Amino acid sequence: MLNLKKNLYIAGAFALCALAACSSDNPSSAGSTTMPNATAENSSSSEEVASSSSINSSEPKQDIFFATAATSVKKIAQGEVAIYGQEYGAEASCSAGKYASKKSYLARIHITEDNTMERTLSLGNFGSSCDSLLEAFKESCTSGLVNLVADANCSRNGNLKVFCYASNPTNDFDAIVDGFTEQSDAVCSTIADGVDSTEYDIPKSDPDSSIKANSGRVFIIEPNTTNLEVSDEERVTLDSLAAAFPQKIEYDEIDGMPLIFNMDAEYKFTTEGKKFILNEDDNTCTGSIYQEEFGVTRHIAKYGDWRSTNTTTLLVPDIGIVYLVNDGTGSAKEVFQAECEATNGSYYEYIEMAFGCAVKNFTGIPFETIVSEQETMSRNNFNILPEFTPRN
Known part of the structure; x- marks a missing residue:
């Protein structure tokens, strides 16, 4: 299991390279993609506006979806990072194991037109590691005015889906993606730990004469009787x-x-x-x-x-x-x-x-x-x- 400090840094990728690492007063522009709407907000006064009024006026969301095709894909441990350059977004996914114990990780980032950073984190079967990743995600979101999805808690099996958004600390999209990729790779490199790959075959049997054929049923077995009397x-x-x-x-x-x-x-x-x-x-x-x-x-x-x-x-x-x-x-x-x-x-x-x-x-x-x-x-x-x- 990752320790909390490391988790904080990993989940902090959603806070864009822990904020300070990727945002300087004079970010390098060599070979980088600059987001057009971010440039005008590079002064301290503009940043203050971006981190308050624009975020306060934003509507809470639950997820991020991309409408265009990925412009490039990077391999990471157990998975990949898809980059949606036309929409200033990226998605990291990885998984390990099979069957019901399959462990999965899905994270997305997106820079909106008003220079707001949206990010999501979805975990499946992460067990107790889910709690520390959730706390790290919340901690990373305290860097700005954010909105965390209500009742976002890890389930008993370590399942989670959470969303937050804050002001974007940098206008260097390539640096954002590099940090996001690095931190996602750090999480995904540990995802196979403790995975159960035990297989069990559903037993095949002849139709049971005590029930009707359930070819049209989805949830509830239909009894082979016309008498459904209940006292x-x-x-x-x-x-x-x-x-x-x-x-x-x-x-x-x-x-x-x-x-x-x-x-x-x-x-x-x-x-x-x-x-x-x-x-x-x-x-x-x-x-x-x-x-x-x-x-x-x-x-x-x-x-x-x-x-x-x-x-x-x-x-x-x-x-x-x-x-x-x-x-x-x-x-x-x-x-x-x-x-x-x-x-x-x-x-x-x-x-x-x-x-x-x-x-x-x-x-x-x-x-x-x-x-x-x-x-x-x-x-x-x-x-x-x-x-x-x-x-x-």
Whole structure:
């Protein structure tokens, strides 16, 4: 794990070479690209305006997207840096490992027309290293007036997506890119540490006579019965199960800081899951099977990891099956709720993009059947995600 000081310097690349390194009163212009809108703001008075009024008037954002093709690409450890010279931006990405434990890093920088520096950081499966990188990112953002995405916290697995913006300290775009590349390479050179590449094959099985064919289902297994009767007593139990998985927070015993160990509509497994991966062209579904706890998780992404849907299925013996969804696409709710109600389940919405459903196990579906249905449901799940154009 990188120590905090090194992390601060690394994440400080998003603050443009720790500010001082890349910005002098007389930056070298030899072989460099100068941003036209930055030149007029090079005096101290202009910089003061840029770091206050222009940023205060900017609208908070969540991400950076580039509309043009990359003008050049640089290789870094485990990945690359794509440079978008026409838009004064760059994107660094790297990954290591396979399956549900795949570790990923994605960072972007962008100089806006009003000479504001925007930057994002996205981490996947970074574990405890995520916390120090987040703190370093926040620290780098204190160099100017910034806006940090609300509720930007590392998940239990070390997932993170955060955005901030501040005044641009230099008009030398090449120097900005060089610093960004160097620091991204430093993070990516360590990304393979502790990566789990264990593979697990989804068991194939003949269609289970106790359930209907789920060729059209995305989330919830359809029972092979026309009798979906649920008693009042059972409904109370199902309602309680559906609502039993809100965001959970623990507090550090030393400093009392809140520690989130699972988000809305998630379940914290205590055993080690067996990893699996399912591919279909540019679509990818990764997940884990928790045999001892009767649970399965899926992470559905389309054309990379731009948007994704996380699902959890829990078999509760002698009671029912719980389905949980964290929807990063904004397209799953309608389908999920319709499938829940069609199975006479109890639907519960935690927040706009996190919801649960508890269904009575009418025909006694075993855990092995739930696992074997994951491939069909994963492939169906691809169809509800928004379309994206794959990068060349």
